[in-house]
Amino acid sequence: MAGMPFSFAALLDRPDIWRGDSLNRASTPTIPCGFPELDAQLPGGGWPAGALTEILPAHEGIGELRLLGPALAGLSRRGLRLAWIAPPHLPYAPALAAAGIDIARLVIVRTASAKETLWATEQSLASNACGAVLAWPQGAKYAELKRLQIAAEGSRAPAFLFRFPEVASESSPAALRIVLSTVRGGLAVRVIKRRGAPLAHPVLLSAMPPAVRGKNHHVDRHPAAAAAARDFPARLVHV
């Protein structure tokens, strides 16, 4: 490197170097997640493209997919494919369509083993042919995640790995790690790793389905509803 002008600022501009005291500037492309409160806390203002994002919901069903809804809807409407690798249940087309996701763009990959899941995820990321890759790997080790992170690098797709909350304490090569839990009426998003200063407080989102929004304090509702189930035809769907 003799004779080459060396600039410390230029070194800091490299996308793979980030400073611990500030949020990384938008050196890597991101996909806005659709929740302004959360976007403000994510480096570059959205889900990182070409990097792993780990989503660790406290339980299944608390809003882990609703969190991705706006981003997935935007990507699918741009004609990009969304790869779902080894999802735990059938992704339900009516609900996805209602969330604005073009279901014709979905590619579901069902695998027979954890190894196949990792392989399919790696292929999907390395091919750079998808708009987003969602995967449900079981018991992935650090070295395997590192492989996925390397496969994701340079691609345009954000990669979401859904894992159990127990792995939050393990180290991971993912660029972004998020723990989800519920607080009465909403979703608490705790960012446990991001490229930049750690985030002390969780971000609260109201990512509830419209039909139940605002019904969070009706604790006394259920006996009545149960009675309704027995007796009156409330919203009759009859063909």
Added chain:
Amino acid sequence: MAIGAALALAPRLRLALRDPAAETEALLGVAGWAAQFTPSVAIEFPDCVLLEVSGSLKLFGGLESLLERLRRGLAEMGWSAMSAGAPTPRAAFWLVLAEKQKFIGPMAELEPALAALSVEVLCCGNETLAALEAIGVRTLGELRALPREGVARRFGQGLLDEFDRALGRLPDPRNFFISPPQFRAAIELPSEVAQAEALLFAARRLIVQLAGFLAARSGGVQRIVLRLGHRDKAATEIAIGLVAPSRDAEHFTLLLRERLSNLTLAKPVREISLRADDVVPLADRNLGLLLEQGKPPGRWEQLIERLRARLGTDTVCGIANRAEHRPERAGVISDLGAKQLQLDFGERPFWLLDRPKPLAEVGAVPNHEGPLELLAGPERIESGWWDGDDVTRDYFIARMQNEALVWIYRERREGRWYLHGVFA
């Protein structure tokens, strides 16, 4: 050289009968592959392919790079070739026959270059060659120095005409090769192969030939069939279907590798053949004017094919919505890219359980890891009486103790609760 003498020199020599039919087939295969470089391909039997390349030089970046591509492709198909070039087809053919790896550009250099060649390149009988030798004529230059009338009288006008064609003084029309509408190629393996993966090496030769054949036709195929011939057993056929037409040799190789690695061979393979029937037009992709950053976007069709080749065709699918009230029929697994219907359902969960899960009921309250709190509902769904699979259900959105939202229903006839979906 006699067989005995050859064996004395090299005792481990393997002898094989010459197979003219196989040679012709191979030559036609090479011609079909070479047609990607020029539309004007002519065959000089038994072992020469003539390409008219002056119109292709610019496209392929000059003679050197075109030759490099020819050599690389031929080597990948397992052939070694002598190549030469000249302004006329006959002169080029003569240079190759004389084993001179020469490329002559201007017409003026042609005659001196040909003068040095032996008269053996002429297409005439052994008697004529002997007569030429008897009068001391060994090279074309020496033949040319003789008076024309004398040569014509002694050896016939044909010899002079051939010479004039080589020098471009007489027209030398050729029948151009027309490639067949379908692709067929076969290789007999030098020894029987029992390992499926070892076949890939041989199959690769056929794939390169296929890619050239398709490039020549500006086409692609959606299905290729590799047939593995055994000694005394029905052949094994491996069909590879593609989501979109392609002519990418690397892609075909990748798919074949995945398929072969999953294959266990019952019998060793003696010969392999590759077949592609329906060639469809396929346009080349235009490159962007500016180099794009990062990896170039891949083709999703190729990803799907790789996944399917390894995991099985059924494992990669799409989903579709249907105009159906029964929830398990309104959202289903379907082919990739099924058209989305514009339908309006009530609030639906992102996850649907494969099979509704029966829930316990404790004190008139459904339980799923603790009592469920009903947030919305009921939404009554009664449908399907006509096909014997009717449902009479009241659906509710319920909250679990851990705050997860689930979709449950009460079967109205038997009065039992079931879990059917998770809102996620």
